[in-house]
Amino acid sequence: MTSSSSPSQDSQRRAHAYPEGLRADALMEEDVAWSHDIDGERDGDQLDRSERAALRRVVGLSTELEDVTEVEYRQLRLERVVLVGVWTTGTAADADNSLAELAALAETAGALVLDGVIQRRDKPDAATYIGSGKALELRDIVLETGADTVICDGELSPGQLIQLEDVVKVKVIDRTALILDIFAQHAKSREGKAQVALAQMQYMLPRLRGWGQSLSRQMGGGRGGLATRGPGETKIETDRRRIREKMAKMRREIAEMKTGRDVKRQERRRNKVPSVAIAGYTNAGKSSLLNRLTGAGVLVENALFATLDPTVRRAETPSGRLYTLADTVGFVRHLPHHLVEAFRSTMEEVGDSDLILHVVDGSHPVPEEQLAAVREVIRDVGATNVPEIVVINKADAADPLVLQRLLRVEKQSIAISARTGQGIEELLTLIDDKLPRPSVEVEAVVPYTHGKLVARAHTEGEVISEEHTAEGTLLKARVHAELAAELAPYTPAATA
Numbered sequence: 453m454t455s456s457s458s459p460s461q462d463s464q465r466r467a468h469a470y471p472e473g474l475r476a477d478a479l480m481e482e483d484v485a486w487s488h489d490i491d492g493e494r495d496g497d498q499l500d501r502s503e504r505a506a507l508r509r510v511v512g513l514s515t516e517l518e519d520v521t522e523v524e525y526r527q528l529r530l531e532r533v534v535l536v537g538v539w540t541t542g543t544a545a546d547a548d549n550s551l552a553e554l555a556a557l558a559e560t561a562g563a564l565v566l567d568g569v570i571q572r573r574d575k576p577d578a579a580t581y582i583g584s585g586k587a588l589e590l591r592d593i594v595l596e597t598g599a600d601t602v603i604c605d606g607e608l609s610p611g612q613l614i615q616l617e618d619v620v621k622v623k624v625i626d627r628t629a630l631i632l633d634i635f636a637q638h639a640k641s642r643e644g645k646a647q648v649a650l651a652q653m654q655y656m657l658p659r660l661r662g663w664g665q666s667l668s669r670q671m672g673g674g675r676g677g678l679a680t681r682g683p684g685e686t687k688i689e690t691d692r693r694r695i696r697e698k699m700a701k702m703r704r705e706i707a708e709m710k711t712g713r714d715v716k717r718q719e720r721r722r723n724k725v726p727s728v729a730i731a732g733y734t735n736a737g738k739s740s741l742l743n744r745l746t747g748a749g750v751l752v753e754n755a756l757f758a759t760l761d762p763t764v765r766r767a768e769t770p771s772g773r774l775y776t777l778a779d780t781v782g783f784v785r786h787l788p789h790h791l792v793e794a795f796r797s798t799m800e801e802v803g804d805s806d807l808i809l810h811v812v813d814g815s816h817p818v819p820e821e822q823l824a825a826v827r828e829v830i831r832d833v834g835a836t837n838v839p840e841i842v843v844i845n846k847a848d849a850a851d852p853l854v855l856q857r858l859l860r861v862e863k864q865s866i867a868i869s870a871r872t873g874q875g876i877e878e879l880l881t882l883i884d885d886k887l888p889r890p891s892v893e894v895e896a897v898v899p900y901t902h903g904k905l906v907a908r909a910h911t912e913g914e915v916i917s918e919e920h921t922a923e924g925t926l927l928k929a930r931v932h933a934e935l936a937a938e939l940a941p942y943t944p945a946a947t948a
Contacts, residue, residue: 531562531563531564531600531601532563532564532566532597532598532599532600532601533558533563533564533565533566533599533600533601533602533603534565534566534567534568534569534590534593534594534597534599534601534602534603535551535554535555535558535565535567535568535569535602535603535605536568536569536570536571536581536582536590536602536603536604536605537550537551537554537568537569537570537571537604537605537606538570538571538573538575538576538581538582538605538606539570539571539572539573540573540574540575540576545817545818546818546821547570548570549817549818549821550605550785551568551570551605553784553785554568554603554605554627554630555568556735557627557630557631557634557784558603558630560634561630561633561634561637562637563601563603566597566598566599567593567597567599569590569593571583571586576606576612577612578611578612579611579612579615580612580615580616580619581604581606581608581612581616582616584619587616587619587620588619590602590619590620591619591620591621594620594621594622599622600622600623601622601623601624601625602616602620602622602623602624602625603624603625603626603627603630604616604624604625604626604627605627606626606627606786607626607627607628607786607788608624608626610658610659613625613626613659627786627788628655628788629655631784631787631788631791632648632651632652632655632788632791635648635651635791636648636649636652642709643706643709643710646702646705646706646709647706649698649702650699650702650703650706651788651791653695653698653699653702654699655788656695657692657695657696657699660688660691660692660695716764724890724912724913724932724934724935725766725774725775725776725911725912726773726775726776726806726807726887726888727775727776727778727801727804727805727806727807728767728775728776728777728778728805728806728807728808728809728883728887729777729778729780729801729802729805729807729808729809729838730742730777730778730779730780730808730809730811731780731783731802731808731809731810731811731826731830732782732783732809732810732811732812732822732826732843733782733783733784733811733812733813733816733822733825733826734782734783734784735782735813736782736811736812736813736822736845737811737813737845737846737870737871738779738780738782738811739763739779740845740870740871741809741811741843741845741868741870742763742765742777742779743870744870744873744876745767745777745876745879745880746765746766746767746777763778763779764776764777764778764779764801765777765779769880769883769884769887770877770880770881770884771884771914772910772915773884773887773914774911775806775883775887778801778802778805780799780801780802781799783825783826783829784825785821785825787825787829792829792832792833799829799833802830802833802835802838803833803834803835803838805835805838806838806839806887806888807838807839807840807841807883807886807887808830808835808838808839808840808841809841809843809883810823810826810827810840810841810842810843811843811845812826812842812843812844812845812858813845813846814844814845814846814847814849814850814854814855814858814867815846815849815850815851819844819854819858820858820861823842823862839864839886840864841864841865841866841879841882841883841886842858842862842864842865842866843865843866843868843879844858844859844862844865844866844867844868845868845869845870846869846870846871847867847868847869847874847875848869848871848872848874849869850867855867864886866878866879866882889914889930890912890913890914890929890930890931890932890935891930891932891933892930892931892932892933892936893916893928893929893930894927894928894929894930894931894936894939894940894943895926895927895928895943895944896926896927896939896940896942896943896944897921897923897924897925897926897927897942897944898924898925898927898939898942899923899924899942900924900925902924902942903925905935905938905939905942906918906925906927908935909927909929909931909935909939912931912932912935913929913930913931913932913935914929914930914931915927915928915929916928916929916930924942927939
C-alpha cells in the first residue's frame, strides 16, 4: 500500500527541480498554500487530496541537545520519542498547543523529544489512530530520527495500540499512560502512591496481552492428557484476577487514609477556621503562591505535576483572621478519568473549601483553555457552589492584552506574580473580603479569669475592638453562634 508524502518530503524532492534562485520562492508558495488551507481563508478542495491529508510537522518541539557528549550521556537514561496527534477540531494553533503540551509532559517524564507530527482527520482511525498510510509514514520518521517510542496525543484503545505498534515497530504509548508515568514518579506520600497505583491498574486491566503458549495455564476439556484437565484459566485471566484483587485492596487502603484527613478537616471546621483551596492547571504556579502567602517552603519546580500530595498551611488575613490554605494536585486537559477517580479523595479539599483560588498561567498562549479544563474537573468533584477568585499568575511575563482580556471576562479576578510579589497584598485583601464572616455581633465584658474566650474570639471570629477595664476585657466582635452563646453571660443585658 502506498502512502502520500508529506509537504516536507515533497519540498525536499522538488529542491533538485528548481534553479537555486527559485527554490526559496517555491518553498514559500507551498507554506502559504498550507497556511491558507488551515486558516480557512481558502477552500480546501483547491489543494491536492494528498497534500491536505499529509502529516504536518510541528516546528520547535525537538529538545535534542547540540553538545555531543551531553547527548551521549542523556541517551543512556532518556527515551527518544516522536509525538503524533490527530487534529479533529479547532484551529491549527490549537492543535500545535496540544502537541506542545504533550512535549512538555514527555520532557517531565524524562523523554527526549525528537519530532512531532499532526494528522488532520475528522476523527481518529479506529484501527491505527492515524490511518494505515500515515502509520507507514510515521514508521519512516521513526527510522529517520532513531526514536524508540511513539507517544500519541489521546487515549488509544488496546486494539489501536497493538496495531500501531505492529506498523511502526517501536513501543507506542498514549497520553494517559504518559500522565500516569509522571504521577508515579512524583508521588511521595503513601496515599499518593496508592492512588497512582490504583489508576495504573485501572488503565492496565483492559490492555493486558500475551503471545502464544505462554498464555496457557490449564487447557481444559481433558484433551491434554494427565494433569492438564481443569477450568482452562489462561495466564491473562490469572493476571486480570490478581489485578482486580489488588485494586480492591488499594481502594480499602485509600478509604482508610481518607478517614484520617477527614478527621483533620472536621477539627478545622469545629474550630471555625475558614479554608481556602488553591486549584489550577499544572505548572500554573500554585505551590509558588502557597509559599508566597504562607512561607510554607513547599517544593517549587518548573515541571508538570510537581505537586501530587495536598499541603495544608495556616495563613492570616490583613485583618488578623486565621484561615487554612490547601495546595492541590494540578489539572490538565483530558485528565485521565482513572486519575480523577483515584485522586477524588485528595480533590475533596477543593469541594469542602470556603473559597477557591483558581490559579491560571497568564503567560500561556491560551489561558482560557486552562480555565475551562480546571472547571471541568471542579464540576466532577462537586465544587460548583464554592466561591472562586481567578488568580492570573506570572503577570510579569504575560502579554498585557491577554491580561486585560482575562480581567475583563473574569469578574472576580486579579493579576499577580508569585515570583516578584506583584499584586499579593491586593489578593490578601480580596481573600479577606470573600471568606465567610461570623454571623453574630456581640459586646461583652469578659472576666480576666476567662481569657480563653477572648483568645477564641481572635482565632474563630473577627474582633472589632478590645479594651481592658477594671471588671475585665471589654470585647466587641463578630463571632459564630456557638461562641456567642458562651459569651452571653457577660453581655450588658445579662449583667444588668
